[in-house]
Amino acid sequence: MFVRDAYVKYLDIGEARNVVMNPFLEKKVIETRDAVLELFKGDELPNICDNKNKCTSCPLKEKCFDEKLIKQKMSLLS
Numbered sequence: 690m691f692v693r694d695a696y697v698k699y700l701d702i703g704e705a706r707n708v709v710m711n712p713f714l715e716k717k718v719i720e721t722r723d724a725v726l727e728l729f730k731g732d733e734l735p736n737i738c739d740n741k742n743k744c745t746s747c748p749l750k751e752k753c754f755d756e757k758l759i760k761q762k763m764s765l766l767s
């Protein structure tokens with residue numbers, strides 16, 4: 690069963706926007722899912738996103754950009 694449309698709620702601006710599924714978006718969702726599954730199989734972190742504007746409202750940004758913290762956390766995995 691496929692979801693044909695849904696809402697994304699942006700908590701920081703208190704707005705919900707409708708997202709209608711189309712073949713392009715469906716392909717992108719499946720590709721993204723597969724990329725995330727591959728990421729979980731490995732032990733390397735992905736590169737930090739070049740566009741930091743995407744992280745502006747993220748509550749994890751202080752930790753995410755703290756290389757020392759990330760290295761410390763990664764060392765616990767090995």
Ligand code: SF4
Binds near residue numbers: 747
């Ligand atoms: S977790 Fe947050 S801060 Fe880190 S890359 Fe994703 S959006 Fe940016």
